[in-house]
Amino acid sequence: MNNANNIPVIKDIVLIGGGHSHLSVLKYFAMHPVPGLRLTLITRDLHTPYSGMLPGYIAGHYQYDEAHIDLRPLAQFAQARIYHAEVNDLDFENSNVICAGRPPVHFDFISINIGSKPGALHIPGADNFAIPVKPIDRFLTQWDQLTDKITGAKNDFHLAVVGGGAGGVEMALATQYRLFQLLQQQNRSNDFLSIDLYCDSDRILPTHNKQVQKRFSHVLQQRNIKIHINHRIKEVQQSYLLNTNGDQHPADAVLWVTNASAPAWLANTGLDVDAEGFITVNDYLQSTSHENVFAAGDIAAVVNHPRPKSGVFAVRQGPPLARNLARAVQKKPLKAFSPQKNFLGLISTGDKYAIASRSNWSLEGAWLWKIKDWIDRRFMDNFNILPEMAQEETPRFNHAMADKQTLHEISAIAMRCGGCGAKVGSTVLSRVVNRLQPITRDDVVIGLADPDDAAVTEVPAGKLIVQSVDYFRSFIDDPYIFGQIAANHALSDIFAMGAEAQSAMAIATIPYGIENQVEDQLFQTMSGALDVLNASNTALVGGHSSEGAELSFGLSVTGLANREQVMRKSGMQAGDVLILTKALGTGTLFAADMRLKAKGRWIDAALKSMLLSNQAAGFCMHDHGATACTDVTGFGLLGHLVEMTRSSGKSVTLDLNSLPIMDGALEMIKTSIFSSLQEQNVRLRRAIKDPGELTAHKHFPLLFDPQTSGGLLAAIPADNAKACLAELKELAYPASVVIGKVTDDGESLENVTLIAD
Numbered sequence: 001m002n003n004a005n006n007i008p009v010i011k012d013i014v015l016i017g018g019g020h021s022h023l024s025v026l027k028y029f030a031m032h033p034v035p036g037l038r039l040t041l042i043t044r045d046l047h048t049p050y051s052g053m054l055p056g057y058i059a060g061h062y063q064y065d066e067a068h069i070d071l072r073p074l075a076q077f078a079q080a081r082i083y084h085a086e087v088n089d090l091d092f093e094n095s096n097v098i099c100a101g102r103p104p105v106h107f108d109f110i111s112i113n114i115g116s117k118p119g120a121l122h123i124p125g126a127d128n129f130a131i132p133v134k135p136i137d138r139f140l141t142q143w144d145q146l147t148d149k150i151t152g153a154k155n156d157f158h159l160a161v162v163g164g165g166a167g168g169v170e171m172a173l174a175t176q177y178r179l180f181q182l183l184q185q186q187n188r189s190n191d192f193l194s195i196d197l198y199c200d201s202d203r204i205l206p207t208h209n210k211q212v213q214k215r216f217s218h219v220l221q222q223r224n225i226k227i228h229i230n231h232r233i234k235e236v237q238q239s240y241l242l243n244t245n246g247d248q249h250p251a252d253a254v255l256w257v258t259n260a261s262a263p264a265w266l267a268n269t270g271l272d273v274d275a276e277g278f279i280t281v282n283d284y285l286q287s288t289s290h291e292n293v294f295a296a297g298d299i300a301a302v303v304n305h306p307r308p309k310s311g312v313f314a315v316r317q318g319p320p321l322a323r324n325l326a327r328a329v330q331k332k333p334l335k336a337f338s339p340q341k342n343f344l345g346l347i348s349t350g351d352k353y354a355i356a357s358r359s360n361w362s363l364e365g366a367w368l369w370k371i372k373d374w375i376d377r378r379f380m381d382n383f384n385i386l387p388e389m390a391q392e393e394t395p396r397f398n399h400a401m402a403d404k405q406t407l408h409e410i411s412a413i414a415m416r417c418g419g420c421g422a423k424v425g426s427t428v429l430s431r432v433v434n435r436l437q438p439i440t441r442d443d444v445v446i447g448l449a450d451p452d453d454a455a456v457t458e459v460p461a462g463k464l465i466v467q468s469v470d471y472f473r474s475f476i477d478d479p480y481i482f483g484q485i486a487a488n489h490a491l492s493d494i495f496a497m498g499a500e501a502q503s504a505m506a507i508a509t510i511p512y513g514i515e516n517q518v519e520d521q522l523f524q525t526m527s528g529a530l531d532v533l534n535a536s537n538t539a540l541v542g543g544h545s546s547e548g549a550e551l552s553f554g555l556s557v558t559g560l561a562n563r564e565q566v567m568r569k570s571g572m573q574a575g576d577v578l579i580l581t582k583a584l585g586t587g588t589l590f591a592a593d594m595r596l597k598a599k600g601r602w603i604d605a606a607l608k609s610m611l612l613s614n615q616a617a618g619f620c621m622h623d624h625g626a627t628a629c630t631d632v633t634g635f636g637l638l639g640h641l642v643e644m645t646r647s648s649g650k651s652v653t654l655d656l657n658s659l660p661i662m663d664g665a666l667e668m669i670k671t672s673i674f675s676s677l678q679e680q681n682v683r684l685r686r687a688i689k690d691p692g693e694l695t696a697h698k699h700f701p702l703l704f705d706p707q708t709s710g711g712l713l714a715a716i717p718a719d720n721a722k723a724c725l726a727e728l729k730e731l732a733y734p735a736s737v738v739i740g741k742v743t744d745d746g747e748s749l750e751n752v753t754l755i756a757d
């Protein structure tokens with residue numbers, strides 16, 4: 001079903017790239033939803049830097065969130081799925097978008113807004129020694145390293161900026177401003193730092209008028225930034241640049257801000273591209289070769305209206321692109337868009353001062369920067385401050401979107417049976433199963449490949465069977481990631497017991513829909529689960545699927561263990577330390593995500609933690625002599641800890657200050673956003689011995705925060721704790737930490753003592 005309403009998905013538009021044009025597309029569909037239309041945004045980065053504010057961000061005038069648009073809440077506001085992935089191909093034969101690291105994504109229409117990257121990066125040495133200014137997120141990481149390197153430099157440092165367009169000039173000035181500020185804070189002179197600007201044309205800012213060029217030449221001169229015109233760089237080395245005349249220039253770091261170029265993969269997709277590899281589009285922003293493909297921003301070359309690659313044009317193309325996508329999907333005639341020829345450019349000089357440029361006219365002043373700042377902030381508010389949306393009561397889809405077969409399938413959905421009839425159809429199921437490739441194991445006698453009534457597995461002599469089941473509703477609109485997390489969550493019980501997972505049975509409820517949608521959802525969910533099962537050498541041996549109101553998925557997992565290998569909750573010994581392997585916070589973060597209050601990067605980090613298998617941690621705990629172990633899930637840290645203390649007859653002291661906390665969790669708790677399970681979990685606070693003022697400790701509420709695919713909590717003999725922690729970190733459980741210790745007085749019902757050391 002489409003989130004916006006309870007009617008099936010009929011058409012899929014896949015938005016590739018979260019660029020400036022797609023911001024408006026998302027906003028447009030949020031305000032004008034098309035029932036039956038599903039949007040999916042696939043983006044390499046979750047935060048789009050607003051081009052107008054980028055130099056100001058580099059100069060230090062803006063914080064990260066002031067200069068970036070958070071795509072996750074915006075996409076959710078538009079009821080769009082957001083997939084954090086990089087697209088690297090298009091499969092027109094099967095109507096699939098191909099991404100790195102996840103199954104293909106079906107499309108009926110595609111819109112491409114993936115920006116560009118600096119050109120000429122293929123010259124010798126550029127790969128190793130030049131820092132391209134795009135992709136911007138990667139640049140920003142390198143920029144932080146570079147500022148550390150430069151501010152820590154003991155000798156003369158030569159910084160080269162290659163590219164004399166607006167981007168290069170702004171970058172040189174912003175960079176210098178920021179570095180000088182940092183050096184001043186350290187009471188250091190800036191004499192040792194020189195900045196050189198290289199451009200291959202005979203003047204800087206060649207696409208702007210002479211006045212603008214003059215003004216900027218003057219500013220650069222005043223700031224001791226040396227301009228090198230007619231310098232085409234042909235090689236970059238660790239400490240110098242070479243130009244085509246053979247001149248060598250010192251360069252300890254090189255920022256690469258040359259003309260925009262297109263990613264190479266596009267040219268191999270079959271789409272029409274121009275000589276430089278940009279997608280050629282007509283006046284409707286529609287590909288000249290594929291009528292179900294649209295493109296905008298830097299990546300598009302509008303055949304009839306060539307314009308410079310600039311954020312301004314990408315922004316302007318957003319609304320017409322959105323309208324044409326909505327029209328195309330509803331089979332309405334498209335509307336031509338003609339971009340204006342001239343536009344007002346406000347180019348900053350690094351120091352809260354700007355120079356205006358429009359055709360043959362120019363002005364400058366600090367007041368212009370103030371106006372630019374005001375315009376830019378207003379633009380950002382449009383996308384970062386999202387209004388509450390009222391849901392339409394009984395939306396109807398435009399019948400033009402669906403063909404005869406689809407209409408027939410939609411009418412059949414209303415008459416779906418319950419009971420066995422609620423099963424996913426056998427052809428859909430067998431098509432999905434045929435596409436899955438579960439691992440095989442010698443101890444699986446009858447598995448998925450053999451059509452029988454039940455799976456049959458062997459229990460090797462001397463082994464015990466360890467069994468567990470988990471099943472829950474999807475909390476994210478990404479079936480592939482959900483499948484992975486659900487599988488990790490289910491396997492975690494087995495690993496917490498110190499067992500090896502042998503086989504699993506899946507149970508899936510797929511939202512009602514037309515056949516190909518049901519098949520796709522099932523396939524994506526199962527693929528996610530299977531990736532995790534296969535990675536842990538667990539054979540998928542069967543399952544059951546049905547259709548229902550919403551996507552839910554779970555697994556029944558069977559593990560194997562030697563009797564002496566089994567770790568239980570009940571073995572804690574006085575003197576043991578408590579080790580937790582993952583940070584807390586998924587409950588509050590995903591409650592906030594549903595309300596569009598969580599930042600995309602917090603959710604991304606939380607998802608990464610949930611995708612981390614507990615397998616290696618379980619074996620590590622066992623090897624370091626764990627006396628008790630459990631996984632932290634729905635009852636929260638305290639709930640699961642109390643299960644351990646009560647069954648072990650021991651007490652524990654828990655240090656609130658040591659709890660590992662996910663980014664954003666404290667902020668969300670401060671705004672009183674909790675999971676719906678929090679209240680039930682809080683009832684267990686009676687196990688805490690007089691917490692006194694520690695109830696006001698900022699970490700206190702996180703004791704009750706329910707976790708999905710949370711970490712392992714184990715009691716480890718104190719002597720082994722150091723080695724165990726070191727190994728956990730090596731095994732890529734970076735949040736692992738000692739959070740408390742086990743004491744002996746296990747009589748009282750209040751057997752958890754809180755401290756804040």
Ligand SMILES: Cc1cc2nc3c(=O)[nH]c(=O)nc-3n(C[C@H](O)[C@H](O)[C@H](O)COP(=O)(O)OP(=O)(O)OC[C@H]3O[C@@H](n4cnc5c(N)ncnc54)[C@H](O)[C@@H]3O)c2cc1C
Pocket residue numbers: 016017018019020021022042043044045046047048051052053054055085086087088113114115116133134166167168170171257296297298299309310311312313314315346
């Ligand atoms: C230093 C500098 C300063 C600039 N200053 C200005 C300015 O002041 N004003 C101005 O108008 N322009 C400016 N520009 C130009 C401006 O940045 C670009 O023209 C603008 O960003 C292009 O926007 P876009 O929407 O095409 O793509 P972008 O804003 O670059 O967005 C591309 C998006 O696509 C995603 N993406 C990329 N590849 C993939 C993939 N394969 N799969 C999935 N997602 C992908 C990225 O993560 C990103 O979300 C500046 C450029 C630079 C380098």
